[in-house]
Amino acid sequence: MKVIALVDCNSFYCSCERLFRPDLNERPVGVLSNNDGCFVSRTNELKALGVKMGEPYFKVKDLCRKNNVAVFSANFSLYTNISDRVMFTLSQFAPEVEIYSVDEAFLDLTGVKNVEQYCRHIKYVIDRHIGIPVSIGIARTKTLAKIANHIAKKNEQFHGVFSCLEKNNREWALEKTSVDNIWGIGRQSTKKLHMINIKTAKQFRDYKNNSLIQKTFTKVGRQTQDELREILCFDLTLEIEKKKEIISSRTFGAPVFDKKSLLESVANYASTACEKLREQKSVCRKVEVWVRTNPFKDVEQYYAVDSYTMLAGSSDTRRIIKHSWEIIDKLYRQGFEYKKALVRISSFQDQKETQLSLFEETDQVQSEALMKVIDDINRREGPHTIKSLACGVNNKAWKMRQTLKSQRYVTGWNELPKVK
DNA sequence: TCTGGGGTCCTAGGACCC
């Protein structure tokens, strides 16, 4: 049987902010989503103040001021850079590592002697070399490793490492874990489980009515249950798989009424999406666009979506912008206060397998060459050095707000930390 | 004034075919 460890960085974005600002170690820290909208990362001190995940910043601004909370706009280039360093270090400790998200990874530690001690060493090294605190959960399946990790994080007496390999530990952990804290059990499933009087992970594991589980919670629910029984259903996935869809979208920094701003915004989203598409050497056939008003605001609401499917695949930014614009043309209604737009591309094929369409004009060779030149320049000179005029030149109206951003300590030459 | 962004998987049901 396998031994899997889940390494998860504590309050990851906040910990990144603290790296270059040791003075913050004594203060509560929070990081906001785009547009400085709501909290997406909180230190324990901030959680203790009652600030919830996803809490809108404007609602707790006073509380933050009174308690000397250090609040930051999201600085993603910093976080991905630190993440890369953490993941590289982890790869030194296990032959197989699955990077599950920006701040967590599953390690295959099968065959390691004294796993718990080994994990304490890993934790020490990450802290020492990079300065990011982590928690580690050990078990025979991913779902149990998640639970072990949660226990390690919430109970100081374990000093950041907890193992579910031992039966006693495992039974205790499952009893202590409520169903809504099981990986894969969300709000809807929690409601249904409560209705049949299942409150803890242990009760869920021991529930015997298989057909009911399958019917109510589908295949995933059944597999989750098996994983609690130490039956491996979700193995580590090691290769980076190509994405099946790419989404680009933003809430606008200010209300938008005019069509021109919508057109500009989707041109930008389409450009971003196409860049990622070309990076993984795919082409797409489907382009979907939607726009909507602000559901939190007491104004007349509007939501509209449409898509276009091409006969042959493309990753040409100009082409995707063109179709996005045609969709906006169809969707736009005057008089609404727009708050957000989205571009989603899907139906991917491999770039080299693209078949030329009989019915659509194509200049594929030139198109690919042009896109390559643009990508090369933007990689070298920085993002958006070359972009389509369709993206606009001075689009203050809908651009996002970020007023509390920290320096790009590790990714901008002008913003490196100074040592006096 | 102010409420994020980007993904995956599964199922049911419709379209279509023989």
Added chain:
DNA sequence: TCTGGGGTCCTAGGACCC
């Protein structure tokens, strides 16, 4: 006017994750 069975493929929508 009513009437079968079996199969595949695709899509929309729900639920979940970080």
